[in-house]
Amino acid sequence: MRPSEENARGIVEASRYLVLATADAEGRPWSTPVYFAHVGCREFFWVSSPEALHSRNISVRPEVGIAVFDSSVEIGTGQGVYVSALAAELVDGAERALEVFSRRSLGHGGRVWTVDDVRGDSGMRLYRAVAGAHSMLAKDGRPDRRVAVELQWGCSGLHPGSGSAVPRGGGRGPGSWITDRIGPSAQFTTHVRKLPCPLRPPP
Template structure:
């Protein structure tokens, strides 16, 4: 059983925040909600301080989990998108594209325009990217936390 493209796409487009699940070098978990923008549902961008716990965790252990869900729906009706990904701070040579993606979504949601200069120098805020390896959703078959792969196609 696999999900249809619209389920994953709708959830990702309809929400503003994703929860990053990172771990430090010893495996201690840490969860952080961040505002995000995406490119083709496979790359997710956010801005953060390199000194924040999730950023420090990604520097030593880039594997992460991500979940996006609507927490306002009635009990037992919710659906979420779960992703495994690899996270990193975006290199200066790739900032233009990443900041364009982030800025467009920020403006769409009433935020400000962002430029590469906003994530360079001081104050120390940087652009991060998660490259998704796998998407999944809940099966909705009565089994608790039964996730099924979600294929977005090419």
């Protein structure tokens, strides 16, 4: 499978779990699989305990790595999507994200998630990672070489059973700078290029 936007999206759509790589303040690495939903292969959402090691790592070091792949394919035929991202507990805009997460969860036989499920003494929190770059294996005969893949935001709506809906409307044009508060103290700015349609600002 060659690296392309179409193939990258197909891998993400077909996968229920991503592998989340984190590190603590001293740089000690950790990785864990999490069930996820996404918006446009750019925003990735999952639910975890804030006491889990990967959650604690994110609270002190928001830079994460993500790998999405099919582990059932034959040896030598595998392909994956590699993502560098910034992650944090999602506080503002949780309702929108939970709609996306619940839609995919229901499509896979799971349940609806509400704000009460990720607040207070529930023991769970909602997290989001915003992608900065995507890459795939080059598949050009050179071993383990990755190449960048540009993923544009899509406007085709929700794929059945997935969480890949892209909201319509809004006022952010191509090349705009977007600043989102994604946690109680984490704020960062992401440059989004070549937007086929503007995104509605999070609530």
